Amino acid sequence: MLAYRHAFHAGNHADVLKHLVLTQVLRYMVSKDKPLRYIDTHAGAGSYLLKGKDAQKKAEYREGIGRLWSRPDLPPALADYVQLVQSFNLQPDENGVVPELEKGMTPPLALYPGSPSIASMLLRKTDTMRLYELHPSDVRTLATHFGHERRTNIIGGDGFAGLKAELPPSPRRAVVLMDPSYETVGDYGKVVAAMRDAVTRFAEGVYIVWYPQVSRVEAVQLPKRLMALAPKGWLHVSLTANKADGHGFGLMGSGMFVINPPYTLHNTLATEMPVLLEALAQFDEASYRIEEQPA
Template sequence: MLSYRHSFHAGNHADVLKHCVWLYCLRYLQRKETGLRIIDTHSGAGLYSLTAKRHENREFCAGIGKIYNRDDLPAPLQSYVETVRAFNQTNLCFYPGSPLLTTRLLRPQDELWLHELHGRDFQLLCDNVATAKRTRVIQGDGFNGLKQLLPPPTRRALVLMDPSYEIKSDYQKVSDALCQAHRRLASGCYLLWYPVVERARINRLEQQLRDSGIGRIQIYELGVRADAEHSGMSASGMVTINAPYTLMEDMQDALPWLATQLGDKGPGHYRAETLSE
């Protein structure tokens, strides 16, 4: 089973897709003046040095590294890459996770809640967001923390769920957590990242979401090679609920470009589909 630790895979192809969609939704929801409660259920350390020894496998070279200096980026990717560049000088040395990407865009009326269970990553996260205003860091299970934070007083929330999927039960947990969150705040915008290691698990997750009765579910997937058992993560995806209505059209432009640029030994593959109207 995939051992997906943020610190070992920062900036890879999965992060490119995840953070592109995350920033797109955040910026869109901030067009409205009303405050936004932003919840990250599995935050990681928040900022990663790409020159550290743990990055000897250099997964970022096949992800953000391939598009970092490009000037022909599709619109959703342009905004994302510009935000990553803000954490670097000339060369790509640091990769910001979702907590740091978000703190850079927080408005006075917004609030950010970060959850991290792992002790070492929790301490690093606290250090990395120590100067961020309107940001709270909680050491604990983000699934449980999510229930306590919904609904917010403004009735506006953006939620990112990004567990490690180290335990097989995580696939059921994410489905249950999404359904519980939606019952508490049906108007919230929810984003769920998933890895494609065994396609059958993703098929079951999609069916559970279809059967949930939740509307406005979309799926965006980026694959760098064909699915195959026992070959690691071939693709990753983002499930969205109540995403901006413009996201589908813009990602239909961005995903083919990404699949071509990030494909392993040739063009990759992608999906942009509606699971539930």
């Protein structure tokens, strides 16, 4: 399980969909006055160097965030997401100096923020973060990025098990992101079990599950299994950007399943997904899908 490293895939089409949805959920949640807790069960490293050898091996970001990077015609939610990634690329140098850009210019695409960094840019001082990660080197990287933040706890451990201790949260508002690697087929069952337990412990939480579109029956069945756990409403959005290879393998796309979604999310995605499909499609039959069961 610890063999998986997200650095090889950072910024690809699956990350774009994941972080578009995450950004919109958090934007809505922080618009309310009450404090919020963000819980990331599989936090990763939090930041990825796109010019590094891992990211350059397949350079998947070029067919993901790279296709959106300099587009001036993006609709609001996509533009918001891209601007967050651009601001992440304007980090201070070793002397604490933030590079300046001429008006209308975009920074070079060198870094991609993981979900904890996206969340950190959106959360307020009164909000808190709980970041779970198993991989020791990623835990160290998280500590480098977030160890100075009093609002953030980094836990080197299993996020599936750790989620039980987090719910119900204090304050009683929470967004949970669960996006394991699914490197082993057992992860699909763990996701369902963890979500069933989470909804039982804290029915009011907003739960976001990312999953890959791959040639596995478990991946196809996962959204339907999650639908049965969401009596208060759910939203499911998926993007098929690429076709499988000649052997039927490869990441064809991904999906996001949101339990208790913001009421604004469906209409936002209905506007944004056609543009995202046009931008990221890698074959003629590329498609997207949005399903919703209101509360």
